[in-house]
Amino acid sequence: MNKRGRPTADERAARDDRILDVATDLFLEHGFAGVALDRIAAEAGVTKRTLYTAVGDKPALLRAVVRRQHTYEDAPAADLETTAAAICGALLSDRAVALHRLVIAEALRSPEAAREFLDAGPLAAQDALVRAGAAPGTAAELFTLLLGELHRERLLGLAPAPTPAEVAARSARALAVLST
Template identity: 35%
Template sequence: MTLTASQAILGKQKRERILQGAMQLFFRDGYAGTSMDRVASEAGVSKQTIYSYFHDKESLFKALIEQITIARFHTLFESEQLQGEPDQLLRQVAETYLLRVAEDQEYLSLLKVIIAESSRFPEMAKLYYQTVIQRGRQLLSQYFDAHPELGIQDSEATAHIFFGSLVSFVVVQEIMHGKEIMPLSSERLVDSLIDLIHSSS
């Protein structure tokens, strides 16, 4: 059976309503404290309707991770490889990540849930790692390999240091209240990371 345009739009709107309802519950009550029954109530749909879009709670949470993360980093991760002059490209990657994350309450709330529940639900942390960190590290590693003039001996480790520093900056400054205790500007971090790359050459 082929869906009409209006049916497709309604289906997309209903899926979005489910995701929005689930997001409120996951962020407020955590992964363990959220049930499909409560998501159905929050979204104003039947549980059967939720299962027509998502197989289980894990697939619902995965869709939420993808929606929140991929949309924000689409311009970075849409291509098969990163391109541009090293200084400009590295600054763009760093600033895009930091600007789209540090002041994004949805993203920070998602990150808090993943960190809080990672020991009980390691698959959630793995999903986040694969969606954001692994993809960023792979693209950056490939970029370093394509630019031997940078003199980087271990492209994977260097990409991990670069991208991992961005993630840890957000966690420490925004989630662990580092900006209140020992603030560090994102500009200083980015400048130092680029200097580290240059010191390899």
């Protein structure tokens, strides 16, 4: 028997997770331009109106998908070392790298998707670094050092995701470079 009425907070959270799971999978499989909101709504088991209410339009949906990769944003305030390692691990993950590839492939056709990615991804990560104690003038440099050449190799499919120990070492080296 279907329950009627407004969903509870837990039901809304589960629904929103389902929407983002479906959107991520479809974006990665078919590209940003290749996926209609109707399909995302149908596969997530929601109406298109619910999709718009819960997340927004397609660029907003991409932003939500990208932000979801930034799991460190949900953690309590952390020191710079912890935040740097969390960003490094999150953004060098298979899923984050796949989303980055997607946006690069779509950037010229969908500049709004590229802007959403930049705002929700790299710029949000840099803001997190500043909140954790990085000097505002060095946050972009630190972000670049955290990802570095490994990120390019990951984008090209030439390197595996780093282990947690490799992420910790990489972030420690990046912080050491900036402190010299």
